[in-house]
Amino acid sequence: xxxxxxxxxxxxxxxxxxxxxxxxxxxxxxxxxxxxxxxxxxxxxxxxxxxxxxxxxxxxxxxxxxxxxxxxxxxxxxxxxxxxxxxxxxxxxxxxxxxxxxxxxxxxxxxxxxxxxxxxxxxxxxxxxxxxxxxxxxxxxxxxxxxxxxxxxxxxxxxxxxxxxxxxxxxxxxxxxxxxxxxxxxxxxxxxxxxxxxxxxxxxxxxxxxxxxxxxxxxxxxxxxxxxxxxxxxxxxxxxxxxxxxxxxxxxxxxxxxxxxxxxxxxxxxxxxxxxxxxxxxxxxxxxxxxxxxxxxxxxxxxxxxxxxxxxxxxxxxxxxxxxxxxxxxxxxxxxxxxxxxxxxxxxxxxxxxxxxxxxxxxxxxxxxxxxxxxxxxxxxxxxxxxxxxxxxxxxxxxxxxxxxxxxxxxxxxxxxxxxxxxxxxxxxxxxxxxxxxxxxxxxxxxxxxxxxxxxxxxxxxxxxxxxxxxxxxxxxxxxxxxxxxxxxxxxxxxxxxxxxxxxxxxxxxxxxxxxxxxxxxxxxxxxxxxxxxxxxxxxxxxxxxxxxxxxxxxxxxxxxxxxx
Amino acid sequence: xxxxxxxxxxxxxxxxxxxxxxxxxxxxxxxxxxxxxxxxxxxxxxxxxxxxxxxxxxxxxxxxxxxxxxxxxxxxxxxxxxxxxxxxxxxxxxxxxxxxxxxxxxxxxxxxxxxxxxxxxxxxxxxxxxxxxxxxxxxxxxxxxxxxxxxxxxxxxxxxxxxxxxxxxxxxxxxxxxxxxxxxxxxxxxxxxxxxxxxxxxxxxxxxxxxxxxxxxxxxxxxxxxxxxx
Numbered sequence: 031x032x033x034x035x036x037x038x039x040x041x042x043x044x045x046x047x048x049x050x051x052x053x054x055x056x057x058x059x060x061x062x063x064x065x066x067x068x069x070x071x072x073x074x075x076x077x078x079x080x081x082x083x084x085x086x087x088x089x090x091x092x093x094x095x096x097x098x099x100x101x102x103x104x105x106x107x108x109x110x111x112x113x114x115x116x117x118x119x120x121x122x123x124x125x126x127x128x129x130x131x132x133x134x135x136x137x138x139x140x141x142x143x144x145x146x147x148x149x150x151x152x153x154x155x156x157x158x159x160x161x162x163x164x165x166x167x168x169x170x171x172x173x174x175x176x177x178x179x180x181x182x183x184x185x186x187x188x189x190x191x192x193x194x195x196x197x198x199x200x201x202x203x204x205x206x207x208x209x210x211x212x213x214x215x216x217x218x219x220x221x222x223x224x225x226x227x228x229x230x231x232x233x234x235x236x237x238x239x240x241x242x243x244x245x246x247x248x249x250x251x252x253x254x255x256x257x258x259x260x261x262x263x264x265x266x267x268x269x270x271x272x273x274x275x276x277x278x279x280x281x282x283x284x285x286x287x288x289x290x291x292x293x294x295x296x297x298x299x300x301x302x303x304x305x306x307x308x309x310x311x312x313x314x315x316x317x318x319x320x321x322x323x324x325x326x327x328x329x330x331x332x333x334x335x336x337x338x339x340x341x342x343x344x345x346x347x348x349x350x351x352x353x354x355x356x357x358x359x360x361x362x363x364x365x366x367x368x369x370x371x372x373x374x375x376x377x378x379x380x381x382x383x384x385x386x387x388x389x390x391x392x393x394x395x396x397x398x399x400x401x402x403x404x405x406x407x408x409x410x411x412x413x414x415x416x417x418x419x420x421x422x423x424x425x426x427x428x429x430x431x432x433x434x435x436x437x438x439x440x441x442x443x444x445x446x447x448x449x450x451x452x453x454x455x456x457x458x459x460x461x462x463x464x465x466x467x468x469x470x471x472x473x474x475x476x477x478x479x480x481x482x483x484x485x486x487x488x489x490x491x492x493x494x495x496x497x498x499x500x501x502x503x504x505x506x507x508x509x510x511x512x513x514x515x516x517x518x519x520x521x522x523x524x525x526x527x528x529x530x531x532x533x534x535x536x537x538x539x540x541x542x543x544x545x546x547x548x549x550x551x552x553x554x555x556x557x558x559x560x561x562x563x564x565x566x567x568x569x570x571x572x573x574x575x576x577x578x579x580x581x582x583x584x585x586x587x588x589x590x591x592x593x594x595x
Numbered sequence: 596x597x598x599x600x601x602x603x604x605x606x607x608x609x610x611x612x613x614x615x616x617x618x619x620x621x622x623x624x625x626x627x628x629x630x631x632x633x634x635x636x637x638x639x640x641x642x643x644x645x646x647x648x649x650x651x652x653x654x655x656x657x658x659x660x661x662x663x664x665x666x667x668x669x670x671x672x673x674x675x676x677x678x679x680x681x682x683x684x685x686x687x688x689x690x691x692x693x694x695x696x697x698x699x700x701x702x703x704x705x706x707x708x709x710x711x712x713x714x715x716x717x718x719x720x721x722x723x724x725x726x727x728x729x730x731x732x733x734x735x736x737x738x739x740x741x742x743x744x745x746x747x748x749x750x751x752x753x754x755x756x757x758x759x760x761x762x763x764x765x766x767x768x769x770x771x772x773x774x775x776x777x778x779x780x781x782x783x784x785x786x787x788x789x790x791x792x793x794x795x796x797x798x799x800x801x802x803x804x805x806x807x808x809x810x811x812x813x814x815x816x817x818x819x820x821x822x823x824x825x
Contacts, residue, residue: 041644150724153748153756160762165680227678232718260627268626276627277634284638288646297711299649301719306645314638350634354641363690364719365706367652373644436694440686440723511723514696518726523754 036367039388041355042376048351058163067267068339071195071330073110077101080333084407086479093405096290097333113197119188120199122471124206124255128186129464129471130213130550135178137547138221140540142171147536151529153556169236170224176234176311177245178217180452183254183460184319185210188275190467191326192256195261195272202255209251216244232300234308235289242290246283253279270342271322277350278318285310298365305357312451313353320419321349321388325410327466328395331409337394345387352380358432362439378430385423392416407482411462414490418454425450437512442532442538443504446497453493453539461485461546472553481549487541492538495531503528658712661811665713666802672803675796676718679760686720686809687729703730703809710809725757732808741801742778742793750784763797766790 069077078101078544080093094101112574149155156162185206193200220237229236237245256279260272268276288294289307329336336342358366358374396402396413403410425447428434438444465482469475476482505526510521665673676682689697691705698704706729711717720727734743743750746764748757761798764778767790771777776798778791793801 037648149758150756153758157759158761160679162763163679163760164758165683166678168683169680196613229677229680231677231682231718233682268630273630276630280631280634281638288642295650297653297717298708298714298719299646299653300715300717301711302649303646304717306641310641347633350637354637355644357645360721361719362696364688365708365710367649367708370649440721444721459795512695514699516616517750518700519754522698522724525751526756 038372041373045352045377045380053375067269068267068329068335068342070267071271071326072333072335073114074107076110076333077335080331082331082404082406082408082466084465084476086475089405089407089479090542093331093402096401096405097399098360101333111509114194116199117193117197118190120193121203123185123202124203124210125190125467126471127207128182128189128210129468131210131556132179132182132186132460133547133550134145135174135217136183136543139171140536140543142167142174144533144536144540146171146466147529147533151526151533160227166224166227169229169233170221172234173220173224173236174217174229175452177213177220180316180456180460181346182210182213182217183464184278184323184456185213187323187460187463187467188279189252189255190317190471191271191275191322192259195269195326196259198259198262198264198267200255201258202263205254205258206252209248209254211248212244212251213248216241216248219244221250230290232289232304234311235304239290239292240372241455242286246287246290249279249283249286254282255456269326270336270339270346271326273343273346274318274322274325278315278322281310281314281318287390300363302366302370302532305360307357308360309357310315310354311358313349316452317349317353317419320415320456321345321395323463324392324416324419324459327408327412327463328392328416331406331412331466332395332399334516337391341387342391345384345496347390348380348387349384352377352384356381356430357428359435362430362432362435368432371575375430375432377391378427381423385420385427388416389420393420400588407479407486408462408466411458411465415455415458415462418450418458422447422451422455437508438504439508440511441504441508442500442528443508446500446504449493449500450497454497458489464550468550468553474553476549477552478549481545485546486547488542488545489539492535492540492542492584496535496539499528499531499535503531653708656709656712659709659811659813662710662712662809663667663806663808668799669803669806671796672799672806673718674726674802675763675800676803677716681728682718682720684722684724684757685728686723687714687727688719689729697727700726701730701734702727703733703814706809707813710813712768725755726801728804728807729809730807732805733810736805738801739779741804742776742797745800746778746791747780747784752779760797763794763800765792765794767792804811 031506064531078098080090082090082093084236086094145156145162146164146168149167153164160166189206216237223238223241225237228238235242260276276404284530285307289303295303312403325336325342355377356374358370359378360442362375363373392413393416396409398415403413429438429444429447438447465476506528507521507525510516510524511518688706689702689704692698702801710729711719740751744752744757745760747759748755749759766786767787769790771792776793778793780786780791
């Protein structure tokens, strides 16, 4: 039989069989522990107790009232509080460092993005310097977002979640520190290299391969503490977030290593590899990190377990299986083997399975508790992010269809879609997570709750303008490009108003990020620059004596040796 | 002494107790194994399909007779193309006439894998803010046009949003030195008393652009070639 057809048929049959095997084994708990794991993120008697360190005292009261008034005065045992405190303390230094770097990258990345956006409708603006040309500032933006902000934030959040999820202290944080430092060095060096015109030339893989070595080693090192901490875990089952984090930390270094291997890839094969990587870095690195965070924070803030635990594991395995094969849909109509494209289109449609699993779980957990969004800053960002995840995924599946892709390919519509995923979903989830985590890391509350609201409304309104404008502009651009009676030039000129709208939206988003970053550093300044350093140092060296470092926050500074919280 | 990973009594809760007892040590260590093995198997499957299979199928595809390897200058120009991110606005992969009117716009026939035999890194591109460039050399073979267009895109294409690349050129008072290439701008755009001299980067880039010409007939499309060889 024709090789093409047999490969295609085999893949399709494997996929469908795999799906049935998954469902069957899920019923028997073969792919992970059952429902008991869902409540593992709560301490004894903690179900029904809300938690959001980003909320003010009044907000927290309202949140508790909205969720479960009867639990408002639950006293948790000193031991449980101490355990959680110890878990949080063990990761606070490395998490603080990662998130601080992430926020710095975010600001730089937004500015680069805004400059690139303006350049598209003001082509003679800032052209005298080579490093400022659109073709350099755009990859600087993308790589700063992907490897600076998104990766660093995701790593920070994951490192903070690990000890909490495993109910023990983070082991080997120093490996993660070294890893994060190498990573940051790589991002900084990569940015400079792109500005100077040194690029490997592949989208998502622009950093010169010599610099990529730093990210591969750094990425492997930040994963170390997870495996070391797993050896000491004090929970019977691995919560779904651990699955996502563990797999993501395994996948990224391998993906990045294979993709950047010098001299290995060639011509069209390199193009298929490029989109194998380009889509896997989203599906097997960013998405797992953000889903891990939302699977923890949504139930944790609400004080109730996720809707269906088995569904969450089905979601995990099917995401891994289907998402990893969708990359070819970026090459529809291109000079690549058609079986490869077809497989990717089929798997793109199959992505509906994990997306529904996540959607049902996360939305049903929140359903009926929408008032909680009013009171919890964390939840507001994360629930919105979860909604954008569903939207981005469904849109992505549809976009992989040949008929839709023919219109959207090569247009700004794809750019809007990419931002729905990495901004609407991923970045929103990270914002929410950071609002939850930082008060625990810094032992200081967010100083100005209004700045959280300002941040939220700026980025949400900015992103709405960005996304709606660019999606329509891109769609019209695609239709014009397909119409042989319309000169190509018109397909570009008609996008100009939409590109201007994108700059307006992007400016609002950047402004929101500046508010966020200012607030973030104000939190640090509450201690004064020197005290920030001292507080962080203490948590690292004083592995037993947390009471001194924890003093500023009465609610959690319970004497670890028996005082009631 | 219990192994380091063993759950300690103090962390059990009533809800966890039952599952903990029935789970037993062996079973709950399986979670890590499942995670690592499952994750790796799935990744290798995807890598096999999207990276290894194309590698094996494409590595022996011969370059078409009509396609010449790039000269050293053209390769330098290709580096300039990469360094300045031309790929973010220009694709190099005309689509089939059945899918899109690319050929009617003069962009050429649908490309095939063999057309890229010398293209590493690949520059297929994902955006068409500007036109496809796989056959720009056939469409616009004039060096003068390309140099002027890079220096002042709107002098040649009114309304274009391509950035100008003044940093690839030098403005010189008076006359150019012998051996230098002067850009012939349209009269309206010429600067009195000054000449625009192309730097080597600009010349190399234009050499590369002019070399982009896949107007020779395509080889048979890939799937047919494979089934034929079976």
